[in-house]
Amino acid sequence: xxxxxxxxxxxxxxxxxxxxxxxxxxxxxxxxxxxxxxxxxxxxxxxxxxxxxxxxxxxxxxxxxxxxxxxxxxxxxxxxxxxxxxxxxxxxxxxxxxxxxxxxxxxxxxxxxxxxxxxxxxxxxxxxxxxxxxxxxxxxxxxxxxxxxxxxxxxxxxxxxxxxxxxxxxxxxxxxxxxxxxxxxxxxxxxxxxxxxxxxxxxxxxxxxxxxxxxxxxxxxxxxxxxxxxxxxxxxxxxxxxxxxxxxxxxxxxxxxxxxxxxxxxxxxxxx
Numbered sequence: 001x002x003x004x005x006x007x008x009x010x011x012x013x014x015x016x017x018x019x020x021x022x023x024x025x026x027x028x029x030x031x032x033x034x035x036x037x038x039x040x041x042x043x044x045x046x047x048x049x050x051x052x053x054x055x056x057x058x059x060x061x062x063x064x065x066x067x068x069x070x071x072x073x074x075x076x077x078x079x080x081x082x083x084x085x086x087x088x089x090x091x092x093x094x095x096x097x098x099x100x101x102x103x104x105x106x107x108x109x110x111x112x113x114x115x116x117x118x119x120x121x122x123x124x125x126x127x128x129x130x131x132x133x134x135x136x137x138x139x140x141x142x143x144x145x146x147x148x149x150x151x152x153x154x155x156x157x158x159x160x161x162x163x164x165x166x167x168x169x170x171x172x173x174x175x176x177x178x179x180x181x182x183x184x185x186x187x188x189x190x191x192x193x194x195x196x197x198x199x200x201x202x203x204x205x206x207x208x209x210x211x212x213x214x215x216x217x218x219x220x221x222x223x224x225x226x227x228x229x230x231x232x233x234x235x236x237x238x239x240x241x242x243x244x245x246x247x248x249x250x251x252x253x254x255x256x257x258x259x260x261x262x263x264x265x266x267x268x269x270x271x272x
Contacts, residue, residue, distance in 0.1 A: 020190040020219040021054065021124070022047050022241045023133035023263050025117050026198055030165035030267040032141045035108035039200050042068070042101040042117055043091045044133075047241055048195040048218045050205050053091055053098030057120035060130075061254065065099055066120035073105060074114040076146050082115075092204035094196075102203065111146030112165075113139045116154070121253045130253040133243065135263040140165045153181045156248030156262035164266035167234055173266050174231040176224075177244040183228030187244045191220040191232055194239035210236070234268040241265050 024043045032038075044054040057065035071082045082103060091100035107113050115137045121130035134156045138148050140163075151159045161174040177187035197206035212218045224230040224244070234240060241263060248260025 020046065020192055020243060021122075021131055021133070022190075022192055022243055023056075023117065023119060023135045024194070024241070025115055025135045025137040025265060026194075026239070027137070027139060028198070028200070030137070030139050031143075031269075032107065032139065035106070035110070035141050037104055037106050038139060040103045040105060040115070041091070041198065041200065041203070042071075042086065042103070042119075044098065044100070044119065044122060045091070045093060045205075046192075047239075048192045048212070050094040050196055050208070053093035053096055053100070054122055055099040056101065056122065057099075058123050059120075059254075060123040060125070060256070068101065068117065068119050070116070070118040071103075072116055074116070074147050074150065074152075075109055076111050077150075089203050092202065094205055094208075100203070107139055107141050110142040110144050111140070112148045113141065114147045114150060115139070116152065121258060123256075129257040129259060131259045131261065132248070132250070132253070133261040133263045134248065135265070137265040138164045151178065151181065154178075154262070155180060155250055156244065156260045158242055158244055158262045158264040160264060160266070161229070162266075164264065167266055167268040169234060169237045169268045169270045171268075172231050172233050173240070173242070174229065175242065175264065177228040177230070177247050177262060179247050179249050179262075184224065184244065184247045185226045185228060187224040187228055187230075187247050189222045189224060189230055190243045190245060191222060192218070192241050192243075193236060194241065209238070234266075237268050237270045239265055239267050
């Protein structure tokens with residue numbers, strides 16, 4: 001009987017850990033009619049299943065979490081440091097709470113506002129590795145495109161070939177996985193839908209929007225081609241995250257394996 005219970009427990013833990021980690025860089029709307037102060041949330045989570053909220057920057061050799069390494073925005077080629085705008089919060093997921101951040105940004109100027117978040121590596125005890133997800137998200141003001149396709153030469157980066165803020169449901173999103181400006185051939189990419197309403201006032205996830213028919217639909221796996229390019233059809237309105245696993249040039253942190261991933265978030269809208 002004990003063996004059966006242990007087997008079932010291990011099976012549950014294995015299935016749970018199979019859901020993808022995603023550094024979330026969230027704001028409600030990515031296409032704005034006019035400039036405004038926008039709310040942002042920076043949370044390390046599992047966007048579809050919401051089965052565990054991670055403490056951003058958790059280290060294996062310390063009870064303290066390391067701070068975010070860099071956070072900035074680019075508009076019309078000009079870079080603004082936003083690191084001091086981050087305020088630490090407790091984020092309430094469906095199963096647990098975790099250490100995260102909130103911030104505000106005045107997106108007053110027209111054009112694209114390209115946000116880049118580089119958190120400190122996170123120690124994943126189940127695999128005895130570190131994970132660092134360099135994350136991009138673009139907000140547009142007034143429809144004029146400026147910086148959405150800008151290549152930044154990051155250690156891990158997804159360069160969009162489709163405007164991430166003007167995607168109709170049922171169309172596609174395309175991008176190129178790069179590391180230090182060079183394409184990553186046959187990069188492994190995980191795709192997840194943000195399957196929860198986000199309560200900014202409560203810093204919490206709401207109830208699920210859809211139910212996956214089987215676990216393989218929670219995290220969708222695709223691969224880039226030999227030139228690092230990929231395309232994915234967007235089946236539902238909302239936010240979608242794309243994570244290129246281990247695409248970055250850094251492979252070790254504090255003597256342990258590091259998965260330096262590239263993440264980008266895109267938002268799709270229904271035609272009405």
